[in-house]
Amino acid sequence: MVYLESRKNLAGCACGIAGLALTFAGLAGAYWPVVVAGLYGAGALIAPPERPPAPDFPDPSSRLEALRADFGTLRDYLGRVELPPAAAGHLAELMELLDGLLAPGWVSEALATDPEGVHVLSRAVHQDIPESVDTFVRTRWWTRIAPGTEPPERHLERQLTLLHREAEGLAAGLREAEARRQQTHTRYLEDRDRGRG
Template sequence: MVTSRDNGEGRAWAYLESRKNLTGSACGLAGVVLTFTGAAGPYWPVVVAGLYGAGALLAPPERPAPPDFPDPAAQLSAQLEEVRGDFGRLRSYLADVELPSAAGGRLTELTGLLAALLEPGWVAEVLAADPEAVHAVSRAVRQDVPEAVDAYVRTRWWTRMTPGQEPPERHLERQLALLHEEAERLTAELRETEARRQESHTRYLEDRSG
């Protein structure tokens, strides 16, 4: 249990180590030196106390250290690493699902594009610099693709029980096509980011060359 005495001792030690006390003590020491040289005269206690007080007032105030929050870029990189792990689990799941050839082809194109974006290296670094892009890839891996495939598997069973309904693979093919279009748009946006970076460097070199 922390008592008021402990708090008082803690505050006392904190003040002794503070900038105000250290600066005031240095100025007070200068007053002691003046006393020994005779410059302070009979009023040396007032001089020493005054110099100490002046030093304490002039010392910069104590500033608490700001919170050490994680770097946003590091957070995005860590998030992307988690998505990469989830993508590996998604591919293992998809390997066990039987799909019609057309839907399987579209799924292969989509997962190939996602794999290229998530591959460790400079492409993933470009992706990690865009929070919205990271969110889009995460949503595709963790929600959109597994939901589309699972919905197909469930609906296919009901269709077999009640033939004559609309084939569920049509919806799956359309969903995968839409997801592939989204992934292509995302890839194009990241490419534009790199193109603008290249153009900016060209303008910089042109301006530097006069």
């Protein structure tokens, strides 16, 4: 079935039909089967080869949709974890910033065109935040058994501060890209106006 719909078969059939037309016109004579078969073969040989379909990679916006769903799962997990007030405040600020970056709209549309930005957010949601919180929970348990070591909430607060800084850098990059786009459009309009004058 694949060959019947292939370019080679279709080109061969077209040439074979031309051979039948030559036969009915009286130009092929007694050798008409050889002419028709030869023209079919020639058509099949000169037809371009089948092109394999290009890989269908997921659209960047679909990656963001999956990341939004995972962000909801992370939010549910964090809602069940008890954190000290300072760390909880840092985490709330970070989650609010990530929520703003992932919210549907022009920000996420701009983010979808930035694979590195999507990677940064994906790493924060899938790895960095869960690992920071989970490590804190496990380390806090050990601290209760062996007091006198550095409090694990200090590490958690530093980690959340660094993650917040990274997310702020991503937001600043998106903001700068939009500002450059606006400036470019202004220059374009000014150049167009000068061209009319």
